[in-house]
Amino acid sequence: MVRSPEHVDSAVGVDELLSGNTAARKRRARNRRRAAGHRPRQGFFRTLVQGLGELLITAGVILLLFVVWELWWTNIDANNAQQQALTQFADKFQGPTAPVAAPGSPPRNYGAPPVMAEVNAPGTVFGVVYVPRFGRNYSRPLVEGTAMEQLNTLGLGHYEASAMPGGVGNFAVAGHRQTHGAVLDAIDTLVPGDRIYVQTNDGYYTYVFRNNQIVLPDRVDVLLPVPTRPDAKPTERFLTMTSCNPRFGSSERIIAYSVMDAWQPTSAGPPAAIAGQVAANKSKG
Amino acid sequence: MYGWIFRHLPGPLWFRILTSVLFIAAAVLVLMQFVFPWLNQFNPLNDSTIGGTTQP
Numbered sequence: 362m363v364r365s366p367e368h369v370d371s372a373v374g375v376d377e378l379l380s381g382n383t384a385a386r387k388r389r390a391r392n393r394r395r396a397a398g399h400r401p402r403q404g405f406f407r408t409l410v411q412g413l414g415e416l417l418i419t420a421g422v423i424l425l426l427f428v429v430w431e432l433w434w435t436n437i438d439a440n441n442a443q444q445q446a447l448t449q450f451a452d453k454f455q456g457p458t459a460p461v462a463a464p465g466s467p468p469r470n471y472g473a474p475p476v477m478a479e480v481n482a483p484g485t486v487f488g489v490v491y492v493p494r495f496g497r498n499y500s501r502p503l504v505e506g507t508a509m510e511q512l513n514t515l516g517l518g519h520y521e522a523s524a525m526p527g528g529v530g531n532f533a534v535a536g537h538r539q540t541h542g543a544v545l546d547a548i549d550t551l552v553p554g555d556r557i558y559v560q561t562n563d564g565y566y567t568y569v570f571r572n573n574q575i576v577l578p579d580r581v582d583v584l585l586p587v588p589t590r591p592d593a594k595p596t597e598r599f600l601t602m603t604s605c606n607p608r609f610g611s612s613e614r615i616i617a618y619s620v621m622d623a624w625q626p627t628s629a630g631p632p633a634a635i636a637g638q639v640a641a642n643k644s645k646g
Numbered sequence: 647m648y649g650w651i652f653r654h655l656p657g658p659l660w661f662r663i664l665t666s667v668l669f670i671a672a673a674v675l676v677l678m679q680f681v682f683p684w685l686n687q688f689n690p691l692n693d694s695t696i697g698g699t700t701q702p
Contacts, residue, residue, distance in 0.1 A: 415647045423677065430682045431689070507695045509687060520695075535695040545694070581697040605694045614696055 431540050435513070439542035442514045444645075446486045446502040451642040454562065456627035458640040464633065474527035474598075474624035475563045480505040480519075488526060489642070490517050490534070491558040491635040494570075495547045500638050503559065507535045516544040523584055523601075526559045527566045527624060530586035530595040538605040538615070545604035548617050549573070557600060557619050558635050564626040565635075568600040568619035575606050575613050583616045597621070 462469065480487050483506030491500050503526075504511045507518035516536055519525075523533035536545035555570040576583060587593035588601055598621035606615035625632065631639040655662040686692065 412647050426674065426677060427682055427685065430678055431686070434678060435686075509692070512694065513686070513692075518695075537692065537694050540692060576696075578693070579697055583696055603694060603696050605691070609691070611691045611693050614694070616696075 435541045436543055439514055439516065443502055443516050443542055443544075446504070446515055447489060447500060447642050448645050450486055450489055450502060451639075451645070454560075454627075454643070457630040458643045459636050460630040460633050462629065468623065469625070469629070471564075471625055471629070474566060474621075476525050476528040477561055477563055479525065481521075483508060483521070484511055484515075486515060487519075488559055488561040491560065491638055492551075492555070493634055494551055494555045498638055498641070500635075500642060501536070501542070501544045503534065503561075512537060513541045516542050517602075520584055524586070524598075526561055526600075527563075527598060527621065529598055531584060531588060531599045531601050532559075533584045533601040533603065535603045539609055545602060546608070548602060548604050548615055549606075551617055556622075556632075556634065558632060559600070560631070560635075560639070562627065564624060564629070565631055566598075566621055567623040567625075567632060568598075569622040570617060570619045573615055573617045575615050578611070578614050580614070583614075588616075588618060 477487065483504075485505045486502045487505060488503035489500050490503050493499065501516040503517050503519060504515040505519050505521065507520055511518045512535060517534045518536065520533040520535065524530035526532050537543055538545055538548065551570045551573065553571055557568040557570060559566040559568065574583070580589075582589045582591060583601060583603065585591060586595035586599075587597075588599060600619040600621065602617040602619075603614050604617075605611045606613040623632075630636065652662060652666060655665050657665070
């Protein structure tokens with residue numbers, strides 16, 4: 362093995378021991394090396410392995426950073442965008458933000474609900490979804506389209522070919538289970554009878570959760586007007602929500618089916634269960 | 647590689663440490679703002695729709 366200059370320099374000879382000037386000598390030698398601007402030579406192979414190692418460590422750090430970005434930062438980003446969308450929707454929304462009917466009065470039947478026209482412009486926020494089971498403050502914008510641009514920022518995307526809220530048939534939405542706001546993270550915690558409220562400019566549609574189903578990602582028949590029944594003629598108003606399953610995976614999809622139970626126009630104010638959140642969204646505007 | 651870069655940064659030690667931190671911060675920023683959002687479209691774990699994005 363070839364001795365590097367460092368070894369030579371640091372080797373303490375008898376003369377130096379006798380002279381007692383080792384420290385000073387070493388310091389001088391170090392200064393000389395620094396001034397010359399080069400380090401002890403190392404072999405080509407060693408340089409190669411070291412460089413490769415540094416690149417691999419860098420790649421590992423970047424991958425870790427990607428995980429951090431995906432699992433943590435995308436949520437912050439998407440939550441901000443969604444809060445902004447909620448505020449904008451609430452700003453334009455005309456109508457009382459508290460229930461008009463006195464508490465305890467029997468529910469009124471407002472007849473068949475109006476169905477808003479197809480939006481046909483992906484990226485348009487046309488409603489808000491409230492799910493008390495997902496948290497008292499849970500309200501997420503409802504956006505047209507299920508492409509990545511919509512789901513990655515605005516949360517709940519409406520399948521463009523499916524029915525609109527309140528329509529006879531299947532009103533279907535998709536949302537991320539993890540990342541990008543994780544809007545449907547708690548989809549598996551829904552209990553039959555749980556209420557899902559959809560607010561549009563026309564009013565409030567109340568859906569009641571019935572069951573969920575775990576399917577493979579190619580099961581498009583869950584989006585049919587009568588889910589999974591190609592030949593049936595729809596008579597009910599379904600809400601179908603799709604998300605990833607399992608959590609942190611995407612080998613399956615979890616589907617939550619709900620059926621419309623009630624409707625009330627904007628002028629009647631929000632249902633009591635979500636009135637607080639409707640008012641909170643409005644006041645942030 | 648990083649040692650080589652660090653040795654070739656100008657200025658005294660504290661200044662070189664400062665520049666390195668700035669370089670690292672800039673790299674993280676570029677990754678988070680541009681590289682990762684672009685990379686994200688190839689991440690299959692993000693698909694929560696039925697039948698892919700071409701389907702209804």
